[in-house]
Each structure stands twice: as C-alpha cells, then as structure tokens.
Amino acid sequence: MIQTIKAQLGKAAGLVLIFTLICGVIYTLAVTGISQLLFPIQANGSMIEVDGKVYGSELLGQQYTDEAHMWGRIMNIEAATFTNDEGEMMMYAWAGNISPASDEYEALIAQRVEAIQAAHPQMKDQPIPVDLVTMSGSGLDPHISVAAAQYQAARLAENNNMTLTEIDAIIEACTEDKFLGFFGEGCVNVLKVNLMLDGILE
Structure with missing residues (x-):
C-alpha cells in the first residue's frame, strides 16, 4: 500500500x-x-520614444491641465513614484474604484464642467462632449473622441500661436480609425497631440 x-x-x-x-x-x-x-x-508597452527619450505609452493617459495642451478624460488614479537603480523616476498607476453614483464623482464632474467652460469661452454656446467631463472605466484612457478634441481646437490655437488649420491637421494626424474599420468610433490620442504641439513628434 x-x-x-x-x-x-x-x-x-x-x-x-x-x-x-x-x-x-x-x-x-x-x-x-x-x-x-x-x-x-506593442510587446514593450507601446512606448513613445523620441531621440532616446521615452515620453509615455500610447496606451496610458497622462493628465494635462494647462491651456496650451489638449485635455484628456478625467483621470481617477492612484499612483506611486520611486527612483530605480539607474536614478530614473518611475511611476506605477492604477485605476481608482470611485462609484459613478457617488457624491465624489458628481463633484468631479461639476468641477470639470466649470473648468471646461472657463477655458473655452468661445464655445459657450456648444454642448461639452461628454467624455471631457467623465472618466473611462479604467480611469486611465489615453483617448478622447474626435468631437472632444475639436472642441478644444480654438483654445489650443490661441495658446500655441497656431492657426485652426494647423491644430486640425494635428488632430487628424493623431486620430485612430474604428477598430477593424467598423467597431466603435474614431478617437484621438491625447499624448500624441500634445507631443506634436510641443514639437517633439512630427
């Protein structure tokens, strides 16, 4: 046995x-x-690297709040920063779990609506695209709708000494088509737009 x-x-x-x-x-x-x-x-995180410097990932949103850059969706994240062995600053970020039904979420939306309206007086008669005042399921979405990008065009042109035509060209260059040509909607990568506004990407 x-x-x-x-x-x-x-x-x-x-x-x-x-x-x-x-x-x-x-x-x-x-x-x-x-x-x-x-x-x-893709296997290495879809990193955007220019002249040996990494500016971020195409798949991870970054928060911009100044008027010279395009704004993405509300970011509800927890983040931790540290310095690695090479002395480089690193960051881990993960989505928060705030409920869409909570008072905190409602306050976030109200705060964002106020900021959007204040920064875009020329668009006061136009409805604010919903993705500019709400967050995605992950809270880390790097994209916004084409409508949300175009809503910001006049502000970007004014604060970057550019024409609307130039801004529209940047938005178009950073617009990704529907998945497989028919799933979802076209969307704009916010980080790429901002890197083009800064002259980092062409």
Whole structure:
C-alpha cells in the first residue's frame, strides 16, 4: 500500500515538474520571443520614444491641465513614484474604484464642467462632449473622441500661436480609425497631440 502511494506521489510530482516546465518556462519563453520578434513595440508597452527619450505609452493617459495642451478624460488614479537603480523616476498607476453614483464623482464632474467652460469661452454656446467631463472605466484612457478634441481646437490655437488649420491637421494626424474599420468610433490620442504641439513628434 505504502509503495503504491509512493509510486503515485512520484508520478504526480513528475507531472507537476513537466507541466511547470512546459507552461511556466517553455510556453512563456516562446510567447515572449514571438511577440518581441513580430510585435516589439506593442510587446514593450507601446512606448513613445523620441531621440532616446521615452515620453509615455500610447496606451496610458497622462493628465494635462494647462491651456496650451489638449485635455484628456478625467483621470481617477492612484499612483506611486520611486527612483530605480539607474536614478530614473518611475511611476506605477492604477485605476481608482470611485462609484459613478457617488457624491465624489458628481463633484468631479461639476468641477470639470466649470473648468471646461472657463477655458473655452468661445464655445459657450456648444454642448461639452461628454467624455471631457467623465472618466473611462479604467480611469486611465489615453483617448478622447474626435468631437472632444475639436472642441478644444480654438483654445489650443490661441495658446500655441497656431492657426485652426494647423491644430486640425494635428488632430487628424493623431486620430485612430474604428477598430477593424467598423467597431466603435474614431478617437484621438491625447499624448500624441500634445507631443506634436510641443514639437517633439512630427
């Protein structure tokens, strides 16, 4: 009986070792290698790098509040910063869990509506696109609608000494089409717009 149990335990341990190697090592290395070979940018976080400097990820929103830059969606995030071994400042960010039905969320929207109206007096007769005063499910969305981007065009032109035509061209250059051509709506990457406004991207 004891020998039978030992034999079964030995087989079970062997299977655990085999599947650990297959699923935990071989599979992981294969997927990592294939992704680095075929999709290196996406596999490394879709980072925007110019002249060796990383400015952020295409997939992670950054908060801009000054009038010379495009504003994204409300960001409800928790963040932690630290310095790595190379002396570079690093940040981890994750979405908060504020409820859309909470007083805190209502106050955030009211505050954002007031800020939007104050910064865009030339648009006072136009409705504010809803994504400029609400947050996404993650709270870290890097995109806004084309309407939300165009709503800010006059402010951006005025504060960057540019024409509306130039701003519209930047918005168009940073607009991503519908997924597979028909899912969802076109959207604008806010970080890319702001990097083009700063002359970092062309």
